[in-house]
Amino acid sequence: MNAQEIIRSIEAEQIKSNLPDIYVGDTVKVGVKIKEGEKYRVQPYEGVVIAKRNGGINETITVRKVFSRRGR
Structure with a gap:
């Protein structure tokens, strides 16, 4: 068994x-972990998937936050 198979x-x-x-192109809801001092909180937002990289366990996505200005 070589290293890649392992x-x-x-x-x-x-x-x-x-x-x-x-x-x-999918719209997703994401929770971003933010550190404030010694504590962490999760800030949710919605956005559109604009990129996917790699695959399997190393897969990552890039999300562009949907920013709507209502009332203007």
Whole structure:
């Protein structure tokens, strides 16, 4: 067994199977963890997925925050 096969087998054990499929263009709700002093809080926001990178356990998405100005 080479190093890549070992890494893939470990990743296969760790990856979650119950996550929804996310595609570029989807609107998602995200919770961002913010540190204020010694405490953390989660600030939720909604945005559009504009990029996806990598795959499997290392997959990342880029979300552009939807910013609406109502009343102007």
